[in-house]
Amino acid sequence: MSHHIIDFADVHFRYPDGTEALRGIRFRITHGESVGIVGANGAGKSTLLQHLNGCLLPTQGTVTIGDLALTARTRREIHKKVGIVFQNPDDQLFMPTVFDDVAFGPLNLGLDEARVRERVDTALAMVNGLSLRDKPPHHLSAGQKSAVAIASVMAMEPDILAMDEPAATLDPRSRRLLISLLKGFTHSKIIASHDLDLILDVCRRCIVIGEGRVVADGPSEEILTKRELLEANNLELPLSLQKR
Amino acid sequence: MHMADALLSPAVGTTLWAGSVAVGGYASKKLGSRLDDRLIPLMGVLGAFIFASQMINFTIPGTGSSGHLGGGMILAILLGSHAAFLVMASVLIVQALFFADGGLLALGCNVWNLGFYPCFLVYPLIYKPWVGDGKNPGRILVASVVSVVAALQLGAFSVVLETLASGKSELPFNAFVLLMQPIHLAIGIVEGVVTAGVIAYVHGARPELIESMTASRPLGPRVSFRKIMITFGICVIVTGGFLSWFASTHPDGLEWSIEKVTGKGELPEAEEGIAAVLKGIQQKTAFLPDYNFRPPESEPKTKEVSSDWPGIDSGTSTAGIVGGVIVLAMVGFIGAGIRFFRRGGPAR
Amino acid sequence: MTFDERYFAVGRLDRLSYGRSLIHRLDPRVKVVATLLFLITVISFPPHEIVALLPFFLFPVLLLTLGGIPAGFILRKIVFVSPFALTIGIFNPVLDTRTVTVIAGLPISAGWLSFLSILLKFVLTTGAALLLVATTSFPGICHALRRLGFPPLFVSQLLFLYRYLFVLAEEAMRMTRARDMRTFGRRGLGVAVFVRLVGVLFLRTVDRAERIYGAMLSRGFRGDIPMLRKFRISFGDLAFLAAATILLGAFKFYPVTEGIGRLAQGVWP
Structure with missing residues (x-):
């Protein structure tokens, strides 16, 4: 299915202050792949993710999502295909109650009331969050917030799911729940994280980014066992692979 | 210097409510017609910022007492008159509800005193012509202090007028003015310095930010300033007229x-209107x-x-x-x- | 009150507002309208009125008890409110010394009467505002405002303000703590540090607004914030409004207190 393909062709991005965050990123992700993106702080992971749905537009090169090249004009169309869960759930949950927040996307898609309610319930059930429906986001714990943030993106029923550091604020049990949730999501998914165990668990493929370029790209089991490669990029072997 | 419900009469309260609602409606309409989408979250978050910054206090040099940021002027400088007025109104609504500062009827007065003057009078008439989009820190400092002082003096004077017009306080006009204005001169100078400091800091740290914010907001209000005043005038006449009629048919x-x-002192037999019905x-x-x-x-x-x-x-x-x-x-x-x-x- | 106390008091008020009592379940529009009616009625009493104001305490007491709101908490908040009304009111006893009546040998001046009247009105009006927000969630109040004709743009940004109030207050609290931890004596609490603190907070806030905007766009935002919540005014809501109006009218137009007093004097002369 061509509409789940993500293609980055020589993507460059420079921030207005002159920082060059991406310097020629190239990769192609096909339908159903699960890809982890790892790299040191400031390597360009978050910038890369923001290119997936046009929060940022490349200063050079092209990003293609499905059969659409990402431009200011196709941005809205692409928002429907790619759901991004941002790093800080407080920024993601901007509506006054959980229900309103999860309903925000479906309502913008122009669905009728019954469909919207159905989608909200399905998405919240997916993250075990039905009981949070009427709460305001600032009454939630960090784990609950990130669960609702995921639900709010899932309610859009995206073809591709992208997440930026999804487990950073979670306690071990919430992290475990998140991992099983992610394993259940069968469409393409891209996860940027320092949590290499999570990547190893969830993603079959792994891309290492360093200084705005792709440093390595291959199966997670292979990449995440190369000690030198990882250490050169301020990373270390996943805990589960370290000898105690 | 939030005006308080307990000092208000219904006539003064509703008149100022009408005025503030009229200006708010005008500002929303003006903003809505050429709004940059990103202004909605920005306005809301900046309102929350005003709160958060008010919770941080500092020591006023030489006095040992503590001060904080007022908000109206800094919002006007950053967001322009229309958006700033709406944000200030929202800040005051939340203050009236969560802190019970002032009260809900006095909200009209407070939005007028603390929102209208800085956003629609002082900013376009004093600050903007003086500083424009310039970055000269000295000029920003002087203009901020003068603007904040002017806005606070107008606000404080309005509090005096509103209180006296309501007739709940026995303070004579002169004494009241002498009580209010000097205090607010002092507060104004401190707040002006702080406002200038924050603006200058932001200019220094992220110069492009203020430019992009100024670019995304609608034109200044100068053109239709008269319209506001006319709308307000009509509101005053209508509500004032209605209420005084009500009051006159209904003895004190x-x-x-x-x-x-x-x-x-039997009421006159020839009663008419509401009073007669009520009686x-x-x-x-x-x-x-x-x-x-x-x-x-x-x-x-x-x-x-x-x-x-x-x-x-x-x-x-x-x-x-x-x-x-x-x-x-x-x-x-x-x-x-x-x-x-x-x-x-x-x-x- | 210190920063933390203020913040937690607001937080507590906010938590109370998500209760599920009889009062909480009323339509927010009805509560907003009833509160405004209450305020106008209380305020409409002349400067020296005292006894006629007493029956109005029935309203806050009903809201407190039926809404399950802790009375001590609301009272404390009223006491800590900015005392502008009282500062101005306290001049009345000094300025108006005409003796109005003598009670138990003590001459009572008109100024004290009007000050007491301001005090009662202050407690009633402040209490009404606090009780409105303690029994109605803020999003509910915003919905009411939107339904009562406030511009959608205004209501949307008001909701954003509420949503990020706590997030930013906590950010400010963390920054102040960091400052205070490294501040000794009065140094560091002055204007220079404050300005930089607020400047940093401002920059973070603008960046946050940018991220929020990005998140909104990702979920199809096109300039309008859709909301799905149809409040229907039920029979109970109307009954509440009607009862409130009748009681308010009765307290306003009948000297209830004096009536009861005379009745009592008639029974036990």
């Missing part, structure tokens, strides 16, 4: 009720037709007792005190009863 509450109580209803449904259980011969005495204060006599006040105690006891009893049932009842 205190005297009215006392006249009823003491049986003196009719009252007479039909009165559960204590005369409110007077004392023998009628005690009446002449009361006239002598209070010659300089017509209407209040000791008999009335005794009844008032006795009644007051009973009423409060009843209210307390009702409360305790409900609490008791809620605790014991199956609802819990």
Whole structure:
């Protein structure tokens, strides 16, 4: 299915202050792949993710999502295909109650009331969050917030799911729940994280980014066992692979 | 210097509400017509920022007392008149509700005093012509201090006028002005310095930010400033006129009720309008037709007792005190009863 | 009150507002309208009125008890409110010394009466605002405002303000703590540090607004914030409004307190 393909062709991005965050990123992700993106702080992971749905537009090169090249004009169309869960759930949950927040996307898609309610319930059930429906986001714990943030993106029923550091604020049990949730999501998914165990668990493929370029790209089991490669990029072997 | 409900009369409160609503409606309309989408979250978050910054205090040099950021002027500089006015109104709404600062009827006054003056008078007439989009820190400093002082003086003076027009305070005009203006001169200077400091800091740290914010906002309000004033004028006339008509057909509450109580000063027979209707209803449904259980011969005495204060006599006040105690006891009893049932009842 | 106390008091008020009592379940529009009616009625009493104001305490007491709101908490908030009304009111006893009546041998001046009246009105009006927000969630109040004709743009940004109030207050609290931890004596608490602190907070806030905007766009935002919540005014809501109006009218137009007082005097002369 061509509409789940993500293609980055020589993507460059420079921030207005002159920082060059991406310097020629190239990769192609096909339908159903699960890809982890790892790299040191400031390597360009978050910038890369923001290119997936046009929060940022490349200063050079092209990003293609499905059969659409990402431009200011196709941005809205692409928002429907790619759901991004941002790093800080407080920024993601901007509506006054959980229900309103999860309903925000479906309502913008122009669905009728019954469909919207159905989608909200399905998405919240997916993250075990039905009981949070009427709460305001600032009454939630960090784990609950990130669960609702995921639900709010899932309610859009995206073809591709992208997440930026999804487990950073979670306690071990919430992290475990998140991992099983992610394993259940069968469409393409891209996860940027320092949590290499999570990547190893969830993603079959792994891309290492360093200084705005792709440093390595291959199966997670292979990449995440190369000690030198990882250490050169301020990373270390996943805990589960370290000898105690 | 939030105006408070307790000092307001309904006429003054509703008139200023009407004025603030008119300006708010105008600002929303103006913003809505050429709004950059990103302004909505920005406005909301900046409102929250004003709160958060008000929670951080600092020590005013030389005095040891603490001050904080007011908000109206800094918002106007960053967001422009229209958006700033709406954000300031929102900040005041939240303050009125969560902090009970001022109160809900006084909200109209407070939005007018703390929002209208900085955003629609001082910013376009003083700050903007003076500083424009310039970055000269000295000029920003002087303009900020002058602007904040001017806005606060206008606001404080309005508080005086609103309070006096409401007639709940006995303070004479001169004393009130002498009390309010100097305090707000001092507050204004400190707040102006702080405002200038923050603006200059932002200019230094992220110069592109203020430019992009200024670019995304609509043009200044100068063109239709007259329109605002006209709208406000009409609102004042309409509400003021309506209320004074209401008030004139309805004699002043205190005297009215006392006249009823003491049986003196019968209302003129040729009553019209609301008062007559109310009186009719009252007479039909009165559960204590005369409110007077004392023998009628005690009446002449009361006239002598209070010659300089017509209407209040000791008999009335005794009844008032006795009644007051009973009423409060009843209210307390009702409360305790409900609490008791809620605790014991199956609802819990 | 210190920063933390203020913040937690607001937080507590906010938590209370999500209760599920009888009062909480009323339509927010009805509560907003009833509160405004209450305020106008209380305020409409003349400067020296005292006894006629007493029956109005029934309303806050009903809201407190039926809404399950802790009375002590609301009272404390009223006491800590900015005392502008009282500062101005306290001049009345000094300025107006005409003796109105003598109670138990003590001459009572008109100024004290009007000050007491301001005090009662202050407690009633402040209490009404606090109780409105303690029994109605803020989003509910915003919905009411939107339904009562406030512009959608205004209501939307008001909701954003509420949503990020706590997030930013906590950020400010963390920054102040960091400052205070490294501040000794009065140094560091001055204007220079404050300005930089607020400047940093401002920059973070603008960046946050940018991220929020990005998140909104990702979920199809096109300039309008859709909301799905149809409040229907039920019979109970109307009954509440009607009862409130009738009681308010009765307390306004009948001297209830004096009536009861005279009745009592009649029974036990």
